[in-house]
Amino acid sequence: MISVKTSQKIAKTALWIAGFSTVAILILVIGYVLFEGLHVLSWDFLTENPRKMGSKGGIFPTIVATIYFTALTLLIATPIGVGAAIFLTEYTRDGKVTRLIRFGTEALAGIPSIVFGLFGFAFFVILLEPVTHGWSLISGALTGATMILPTLVRTSEEALKTVPVSYREGSLALGATKWQTIQKVVLPSALPGIITGVILSIGRVIGETAALMLTLGGSLRLPESVFDPARTMSMHLYLVAMEVGTKEATEKAFGTATVLIITIFIINSVANQILKRFIAKSS
Template identity: 70%
Template sequence: MTVKQQEKIARFFLWTAATITVGFLFLIIGYIVKEGIGVVNLNFLLDVPRKMGAKGGIFPSILGTLYLIAATLVFAIPIGVGAAIYLNEYTREGKITRLIRFGTEALAGIPSIIFGLFGFAFFVILLRPITGGWSILSGSLTGAIMVLPTIVRTSEEALKTVPLTYREGSLALGASKWQTVSKVVLPAAIPGILTGIILAIGRVVGETAALLLTLGGTLLMPHSLFDGARTMSMHLYMVAMETGAMEMAFGTAVVLIITILIINTAAGFLRKKLELSSGRR
């Protein structure tokens, strides 16, 4: 068999694998949209749920999802990006670095229900006077712990892609280490860091088990971080399991998919803008 024939066979298998992957994506999305699009209207988006979610709308769940994403990122981004900067810019390979990396890898491998159990015992019960028990604050703190490994590792890889000449040039001009990191390295790595944040948002939006133990799952409208809430993923699961109203569950799934697509599209647009701006520098 010639090299050209091998190349053709390899290309055929790779193209087939990619086509099957994309095909499953469109099959899943198409089926969900077909089953749920008839429920989605303005009343469904802006009304409150009734009869345990079997009737009415999902507005409290939409708000709960957005509040949870925002609060989780507020806690997770500074810690995750800060840890990545420390690992990549301020330490050499040694025991401490290996220990931190081992910790992030161990966190990434822990099942989400374990995070939920910890969040329930620590944030909901032990810190109840501070977090309010089952609340958005408890859920977001638990979610922040869950997504930390993703943000740390992707941010660290993004920082590694910044050429060493950027650092050397900045230091040669008399800038301090922190000035070099904050003014030169970090802006150049932001597009890669944003990728990790997008992945973190995806995990938080899709999580159910851990949030059932910390967020509360109430159908009431959330007004602050100390109120309980229900995300769209939780609402979808609980409506399907408790009421059997599959049309409402599929309608919630459609809104959830559209929300994720909007977030990813906006983040991708922002990443491209940041890449162009960093390239012009």
């Protein structure tokens, strides 16, 4: 039988090791990818077209496609997500309607991305083909928008809840209508929080792959309109690493992975900065 003191010591050491292992895993994954990928990065890699299915050349069209796809997805999802959050925080008390909406949002958050892909394929790519032109940026973005909706609703809701009730009461007491109060008082105060949520969902959009395999088309040509098929960086990484799979291709895949990691890192830092200022201001 070990003494109480010894078991306390063992447990504490084990927990410290656990904490550090988590960090070590992160460093291992990121470190290895950067180690293999950083030397692939160059101006040419970022600005040239891929050749030989991506095993030579750069990733320019996939960067452009990623930006288009992300912007389009957010453009579709943000108004809906913020609107839903306003409705939930400002217009309803807990009741059947709220419960149903919350159930929907939670259920949506849990659905695997490949199932979103099947849905997007059946609905946007096949059924709405005359509108979306089948596999296209718009089909992918509509699918992506439904995927980030739960995150957007939740983060916007949290931001709206931090706005003090007294602000609303002050505005209403001055004779403003409910919508005026929301538009002129509540939304501006909650804006940094909402923006943080939007920025964080950029990360999810950029990393999404499975659903896009079934909806975006995967073409390496530079998309000229939202009705053109496209290939994002994440899709490109997968296709180059798995379907080409040569040594050269793997190297290019690591280059793409490095660009992705750096982008995600920047997004996280920006979101944290905004959030920090927001918290400092509101407390």
